[in-house]
Amino acid sequence: MSRKASDNVEYTLRSLSNLMGEKRRRQADGSAGSGAAAAAGERSLIAAESCSSLNSAASGGELERAARRQFQQDETPGFVYVVSVFSALGGFLFGYDTGVVSGALLLLKRELNLDALWQELLVSGTVGAAALSALAGGVLNGLCGRRPCILLASGLFTAGAGVLAAARDKETLLAGRVVVGLGIGVASMTVPVYIAEVAPPHLRGRLVTINTLFITGGQFFASVVDGLFSYLAKDGWRYMLGLSAIPAVIQFLGFLFLPESPRWLIQKGQTQRARRILSQMRGNQAIDEEYDSIKNNIEEEEKEVGAAGPVICRMLTYPPTRRALIVGCGLQMFQQLSGINTVMYYSATILQMSGVEDDRLAIWLAALTAFINFIFTLVGVWLVERMGRRKLTLGSLTGTAVALIILASGFLLSAQVSPRITLNPPDPSHQNSTCTKYSYCNGCMLDPDCGLCYKLNKSSVVESSCIPVDKDSTMKAAWGRCSNETVFKKEDLFWAYNFCPTPYSWTALLGLILYLIFFAPGMGPMPWTVNSEIYPLWARSTGNACSSGVNWVFNVLVSLTFLHTAEYLTYYGAFFLYAGFAALGLIFIYGCLPETKGKKLEEIESLFENRLCTCGMSDSDEGRYIEYIRVKGSNYHLSDNDASDVE
Numbered sequence: 001m002s003r004k005a006s007d008n009v010e011y012t013l014r015s016l017s018n019l020m021g022e023k024r025r026r027q028a029d030g031s032a033g034s035g036a037a038a039a040a041g042e043r044s045l046i047a048a049e050s051c052s053s054l055n056s057a058a059s060g061g062e063l064e065r066a067a068r069r070q071f072q073q074d075e076t077p078g079f080v081y082v083v084s085v086f087s088a089l090g091g092f093l094f095g096y097d098t099g100v101v102s103g104a105l106l107l108l109k110r111e112l113n114l115d116a117l118w119q120e121l122l123v124s125g126t127v128g129a130a131a132l133s134a135l136a137g138g139v140l141n142g143l144c145g146r147r148p149c150i151l152l153a154s155g156l157f158t159a160g161a162g163v164l165a166a167a168r169d170k171e172t173l174l175a176g177r178v179v180v181g182l183g184i185g186v187a188s189m190t191v192p193v194y195i196a197e198v199a200p201p202h203l204r205g206r207l208v209t210i211n212t213l214f215i216t217g218g219q220f221f222a223s224v225v226d227g228l229f230s231y232l233a234k235d236g237w238r239y240m241l242g243l244s245a246i247p248a249v250i251q252f253l254g255f256l257f258l259p260e261s262p263r264w265l266i267q268k269g270q271t272q273r274a275r276r277i278l279s280q281m282r283g284n285q286a287i288d289e290e291y292d293s294i295k296n297n298i299e300e301e302e303k304e305v306g307a308a309g310p311v312i313c314r315m316l317t318y319p320p321t322r323r324a325l326i327v328g329c330g331l332q333m334f335q336q337l338s339g340i341n342t343v344m345y346y347s348a349t350i351l352q353m354s355g356v357e358d359d360r361l362a363i364w365l366a367a368l369t370a371f372i373n374f375i376f377t378l379v380g381v382w383l384v385e386r387m388g389r390r391k392l393t394l395g396s397l398t399g400t401a402v403a404l405i406i407l408a409s410g411f412l413l414s415a416q417v418s419p420r421i422t423l424n425p426p427d428p429s430h431q432n433s434t435c436t437k438y439s440y441c442n443g444c445m446l447d448p449d450c451g452l453c454y455k456l457n458k459s460s461v462v463e464s465s466c467i468p469v470d471k472d473s474t475m476k477a478a479w480g481r482c483s484n485e486t487v488f489k490k491e492d493l494f495w496a497y498n499f500c501p502t503p504y505s506w507t508a509l510l511g512l513i514l515y516l517i518f519f520a521p522g523m524g525p526m527p528w529t530v531n532s533e534i535y536p537l538w539a540r541s542t543g544n545a546c547s548s549g550v551n552w553v554f555n556v557l558v559s560l561t562f563l564h565t566a567e568y569l570t571y572y573g574a575f576f577l578y579a580g581f582a583a584l585g586l587i588f589i590y591g592c593l594p595e596t597k598g599k600k601l602e603e604i605e606s607l608f609e610n611r612l613c614t615c616g617m618s619d620s621d622e623g624r625y626i627e628y629i630r631v632k633g634s635n636y637h638l639s640d641n642d643a644s645d646v647e
């Protein structure tokens, strides 16, 4: 909106104060405002609440109409959304490139004869590279700014996709996956920071959470692409891996025209440019107050913390940033320790356990899981500005822990009624495999080289044997009755790899669905969202680099150790272990995570002034919104005037 238009709706401090006083009086009378206050959750509601105060004070009056108009005109300009969506393409690529590889590997291992080590390298090469580049991204962000880092990430995504699509051997594939991993690491730490820095406080949580929505959207899209191209036996993987070049190029081109973060520019002394960009981002709202507050904050920070020495040392020696760093890294660690990536990875197995017999469906079942993860992240986007970060994270982790216990119980019950092995056919290859040693399905299922071939009599398992799995496909046995899929299905035989058919399998399915429903809205996005806002500007790049690095390192650790953990502790033991980590995470978050909803980035540092384990209680302002109203052309903070009138 033009300045001229906004000048039409000026009103004075005195009249505002009167209005707020009137609101308080009516609240004391117990008559007004309670409905709006109860439903308070986001800016529109704040506006509604303020409007209802205005309404009650000067019903039908000119002032009310002016204020109402002003609130409507102060809508956040579409530009902030455009910038956020273009940045969140980085999240989409992060999700796509981590998700697509499982489907691509199914085809690659046949075409390029990949052994287990090479498959492992292609998966963890990317995640390892992401861990390293997330850490390095901190320095780059501080030195060059957010925009060049996003451009660099989209360049890496594009180059990586090109190399992968054209690869002729496994070495080139590995190089491509490492390049893509470097892009993922830089994007995963830069995008949330950039969005948080351009977003207005009342929308920040929602806009940063959209980045995680794009991550899970990317994972879902990847699983659909995997499903579709899996029918293309030759070169299908080239399309799977190469397609990510499209969003990467779109993001690169977009960011050639999109601006740098105004906060970073102010820090670097480029104040004129920063002012211009900030006012572009805020549309019709005056930016003086916000600009001054960022600038003063930077100056104060420099005085308080000094500018000498590496940032990480200054962060560790200054108590508020040290606490913020522990909270940020702890959140990322507990996100991964609650086992999201193993649950996603093993979803097809869990679904098969629950009675889905058709193995061809496995790839589409993984898509279903990714879809549930995506849809419930959307619920998180909706909830984050209503419930706040703290309540959302606590609620989500509690549900996740309960779901993990249900999931583990499903595996436990299944193990306890594990079918007996009744047949021991002689091995025609005379290779003495370990599979014939097992007397119960449970042992056979935990051995990655074996599977169960059986018949069903009503619902009980009969004529069961534990046979080595085919080297090329886990969907059939290496020899014997279950070695030819078309034949064994005709003869009413079943092949179970990685699971045992039992009547309790539905418990695991219930656990899986509950897990995704609870994890996706809170524990999925909140670690990223909270990290983007808890560090002061001078420590933001480094803080996010460290916490993203922690996320990636624990991602590799949990995924790589899952099979061994399951071998030593069995499946149910592994899921009980994750439930234990989730319970520890709950205690940590309850004690240490303060509420950051609605606060300006510059105010958040003060939430970490108390001892670490009491930071969670420092949200005395929970549910309070920061709202600016134009008063004679300059920003005015409601609670700055007559605070007693507002609170």
Ligand SMILES: O[C@H]1[C@H](O)[C@@H](O)[C@H](O)[C@@H](O)[C@H]1O
Residues within 6 Å of the ligand: 212, 215, 216, 219, 335, 340, 341, 373, 523, 524, 525, 551, 555
């Ligand atoms: O927040 C994301 C999201 O939850 C993804 O589904 C998961 O794969 C990532 O590891 C996590 O960081």
